[in-house]
Amino acid sequence: MSEPIITVSGLGKKYRLRHQTGARYLAMRDVLAGLFSGRKNGDHAVRAASAEDFWALRDVSFEIEPGQVVGIIGRNGAGKSTLLKILSQIVEPTTGSVHLYGRVASLLEVGTGFHPELSGRENIFMNGAILGMSRKEIVRKFDEIVAFAEVERFLDTPVKHYSSGMYVRLAFAVAAHLEPEILVVDEVLAVGDADFQKKCLGKMHEVSRGGRTVLFVSHNVSAIASLCDRGIVFDRGSISYDGAVADALALYSSAGTRVLEKQRVADGPQIEGISIDGDAAARGDIRIRLSFESPHVLKNPHLGVVVYSSQGSAVFGYNTDMDPAFESLPIANGGFEFCVPDAPLHSGLYKVTIWFGEKGRRITRVDDAIVFHFVSPIVLPSGVSPDFVGYARVNGRIAMHA
């Protein structure tokens, strides 16, 4: 039974927020404006700034075994980056403690320490040293780094002349050749084009297969699903789930759906709620429910759904006309359930536009009514990104013959 390599207990981080209520100082124009509107000067007086405590992390505890690849997921503002900053010793915790039994290298940003005036070669040494590599180590890996970044020709040009792609490739190349026992990565895959993301993912796979412990923060559901075996979900500063990555993603998806706010059409039928089954979406089924309310009986209610990729391109559309088994119920209050069992899509973020009406007459159309994370049960092999190969997942085979 191996001992944990990272032990976090009761970790908390508090920030003080200052609220500037009212004017900082009494300015001449405020006085003049006050004269005209009849208000007294006292209303503009400086009010005391109030302070509020904000807990970015609250009572966080977990243990990580050596060799585990852990995905840390959660909405923006859940505390993921704060946790990584504490683990990287950049920020001190307010409560609790962390015990690290290995050397940590952090990738919180790509290109830390890069100076635009220095050449690629000089920046490799600069960046490598900042990330903790010794000069000997950098010299040893120099050729590998340059080959990975594909910038041999431009090695002696100042980095400010690089294209953004080259810049990001070089920055990642240096970081990718760190050899720490614990690697902490924060959202660095969010930058760069599809080619670059492919390379990054491939390298991260290599690192994780090499037996290193990796903590990976990302919003890229497919990356997390393919790299990690364990997922920790953060919600407003505390851990809401810690376990198998598929379950963690399911919890994250269902928390990420939006329930529609009521649309007021005076005295008309309206949508009560639209929701998606997050658990199902994390297992490869799409299940969307829409409930509606109408003051009078609707003769022929119909539903249309279009699913878009996170980039905005339509992936597929479906409506009640396309389903031969659909039977419209003439009712005033009720709902629809739209199912696509075992949807042939790649894992990713999708948006849904809903069309609700009666046969031939539209009642409402809601764009981006739902945003959900779909997790395909069949995971793409490492190094292949769904953005690169489209959204439809087919069960194809390729065979050769002489």
Added chain:
Amino acid sequence: MSRSDPIVIQAGRGEQKYWRDVWRYRELLYLLAWRDVLVRYKQTVIGVLWVVIRPLLVMTVFTFAFGKIAKLPTEGNVPYPLLVLAGLLPWQFFAGALSEASSSLVSNANLITKVYFPRVIVPVSAVVTCAVDFAVTMCLLIGFMAWYGIWPSWRIVVVAPLFLLMFSAAIGAGLWLAALNAKYRDFRYVVPFIVQFGLYVSPVGFSSKVVPDSLAWAYMLNPMVGVIDCFRWAFLNGDGQFGWRAILCSCMVSAILLIGGLTYFRRTERSLADVI
């Protein structure tokens, strides 16, 4: 299987391994200084010459203002320009170190918020950058001495310990200012004022002989007074004495600056990434 001692991250902890880490990250110190020196001279036309032209210009102006117009006395037979230059070099190191160190943390904010390394390295590397400039301008001094036909004597040996003293004073004051500037941004206005003011209360444009005894103790609170006086004594074979009083004051003030600066810096360092 035994495990090495863990790194413990906890509120209020961090002393023990800090100095070990400073040693581990020593290469970063050289690298940051090297980067700053390199960047300073990239894409400049005059380049390295600028480091030399500046003291030359100041020397000319001061010689004219203090020597010819005010007719202040020199030490022995030392030509006035040389008197000024010998005082100017250590002062420029100190003033430059103060300015660079105080803004070092803020200008390296992108590093401080993203990577771990002992933060004390940043202001120290700024001071090291100024030391490089100092070395270059020393050549200027040697050149001038040769031109005037003054050769250094055995007194030269004190230059090394003097440099150490100057370096410690600069680091001490630099650490104070760096930490203060990171917390309270108005300090970036205070520093140029200190430097300007210091230029006139330090024996750069004049010799310490002109300072009346009644003001002597206040005068010597400036750590650079002792350094500059002895610097001149070491190089210029003038008739000045080795200012023991001034050097003693210098050492005390430098020690206070260094210890105080380090303590304050370490205390502020904990919340640095939050305020910067």
